[in-house]
Every structure is written in C-alpha cells, then in structure tokens.
Amino acid sequence: MNKAENILVGISIGDLNGIGSEVVLKTFEDPRMLEFCTPIIFANVKMLSFLRKSHESTAFLHGIDKLDQIVPGKINVYNLWKDSFNLEYGVANDVVGSYAIKSFVAATKALKEGVVDVLVTAPINKYNIQTEDFNFPGHTDYLNQELDGDALMLMVSDSLRIGLLTDHIPVTDVSKHITEKLIRQKISTIKQSLIQDFKIRKPKIAVLGLNPHCGDQGVIGKEDDAVLRPTIRKMFDEGTFVFGPYAADSFFGTNSHEKYDAVIACYHDQGLIPFKTLSFGNGVNYTAGLNKVRTSPDHGTAFEIAGKNQADHNSFKEAVYLAIDIYKSRFEYAQITEKPLKTKEKQF
Incomplete structure (x- = not known):
C-alpha cells in the first residue's frame, strides 16, 4: 500500500x-x-x-x-x-x-x-x-x-497561520533573543513550511512589531527600527515576500491578517491571544521546520473539567487531520522536487 x-x-x-x-x-x-x-x-x-x-x-x-x-x-x-x-x-x-x-x-x-x-x-x-x-x-x-531542522511553533486554523519568533521564554528576555539571525531563521522556516506543507507557491508573510506602535520611531523602544525593519527589508530584497513590522494592537482588529498566508509574532502571547480569540477549539499547534510532522490541540490539560465528560475533542481531531494533510503534502512535494519533469527545449 x-x-x-x-x-x-x-x-x-x-x-x-x-x-x-x-x-x-x-x-x-x-x-x-x-x-x-x-x-x-x-x-x-x-x-x-x-x-x-x-x-x-x-x-x-x-x-x-x-x-x-x-x-x-x-x-x-x-x-x-x-x-x-x-x-x-x-x-x-x-x-x-x-x-x-x-x-x-x-x-x-x-x-x-x-x-x-x-x-x-x-x-x-x-x-x-x-x-x-x-x-x-x-x-x-x-x-x-x-x-x-529548526522548530517553529505555528498555530493553524483554516487560512489563519500564526508563527512565533520566540515561544516559551519570559517576556523580560524576548528582546534579547530577537536578532537578525533569529528573524532570518524563523522567516525562512515558515516560508519553506508554507511551500511544502501547505502548497502555497509564493507565500506572503507579515511580521508584527515588538513594541507598542512598532516603537514610534524609537520613542517606545528601538528594536523595531534597529533590528526587525532592516532584516525584513533585506529578506524582501532577496526574494522573500515578507512585510512589516506592523503594529500588533490593530493588526487583527482590521482583518489585516487576511491579506497574508502567515503572520509572525515576536513572542508567545502576542500571537496566541489573537489566535485563540479567533479560533479557540478549532486550532492546531503545528511544529513546523522539522523533518517529521508533529501536531497538537490548541488547549492544555484543562484540569478544571477533567473527568466530567465536558471536553470538546474538535481541536484534537483537527490536529490529526492536519498531521495527515501535511504528511501527504510533503509526500507530494518530495516527488515533485526529486523527480522534476523533463521537457524538451523549444526549437526556434
């Protein structure tokens, strides 16, 4: 079989x-x-x-x-x-x-x-x-x-995909981790995942700013102008359709996320709060960037309802579906990239 x-x-x-x-x-x-x-x-x-x-x-x-x-x-x-x-x-x-x-x-x-x-x-x-x-x-x-590979937490629900530059680290340490190297690594990871796992040929990626209002030209932090913006510009010039940084407070409220194939947040709650607000119970946590496929539901142990037969299994079911879909997509991608179609040169 x-x-x-x-x-x-x-x-x-x-x-x-x-x-x-x-x-x-x-x-x-x-x-x-x-x-x-x-x-x-x-x-x-x-x-x-x-x-x-x-x-x-x-x-x-x-x-x-x-x-x-x-x-x-x-x-x-x-x-x-x-x-x-x-x-x-x-x-x-x-x-x-x-x-x-x-x-x-x-x-x-x-x-x-x-x-x-x-x-x-x-x-x-x-x-x-x-x-x-x-x-x-x-x-x-x-x-x-x-x-x-290089793991990236990617939250997925239908066409909404939110990745994280940093995940399970304290908020006080976030700015120390956001370097040009990390930004390049995560954007490259999510780009490749969108191509091979989600069959999007030319993905468009948005990046959220770290500070309120993306730092307001350095008044509320310098990281957006000093690190995020120049790195995004370089990667765009090199051929990756990445845009930003965008102010996180209004990005989802104005439905701007619908214009992109994925959004990258700077830290855990910046990405997870809007994701779970928009799609809690239907979302999946996918570990992108690795050579094997792993998914999980978008919720935790829910001790408060354990044993009461009140748990909604939809997110776990969606995690199974997504794992299968991505496995099949990678199977097809491997076949296409390893055995490219041979075509005759045109005669003029």
Missing part, C-alpha cells in the same frame, strides 16, 4: 489527570477516522480501557505489546508500561507527569525511526514533567533537540 494512503498516527497520551485521554478516545469513536489513518496510542490498554468506561466512550481498543503488531483499522494501544498508579482528575501529580513524558519520549522515538508517520501529542502539564532527564518547557523544545 502507498505510504500516503494509510497514515500511521503515533499519539502520546499526555497528562492522564487531564482531558487528554477523553479527547483522544472521542476522536476515534467515529469509525470513519480509521478509514484513512491507523492510530497507535503510547500508554497501557488496561488503563485506557478503565478511562474509556469513565468517559462513556464507545471506542474499541486493541492492545499490542510490540510495535510490529500494529493492526490497520484498529485503535492500537501500545503497552508502554505495565505499572498501575492512581489517577485523580484535575490534580497535578509528579508520577502521572512522569508517565506523560514516558509516552511522549517513546512516541518521538517511534517517529524518528519511521515506525509511525506522524505524531499527535495530547496536552501535558509543563510543571509536573520536569526531571533531571527531561528539563524542557514543553514538547517543541524536546522535538527540536531530537529531530532534524
């Missing part, structure tokens, strides 16, 4: 005290999902079967003990551990956090080795995952270490 016809979707289960298991199981209750992908959940089938009853889910689980036992058309649960431990919905627990990372690390390994084609990650709690062996602020930073 053509690899692009039956995608193996690796799933890390996330924090089991949160809503991760609920949105995963709800996503695959629909049997039509299994017609175009095969999920492999890295967890434990007994524990997920217990949670399945708790969530009143109709999803049928197929336990496997080895990754070479994956069965197409089934919801495969790879028995990554045999231990039992207590779950308490809505509680941040270090033991539960350690199993969330065990699942994520194993799923990433399977992704690297080509056992699964794409990775979709359920939400983790960034506090209870920290150990001596895993000291990362989130999924993206670990993936950037383990995979090839």
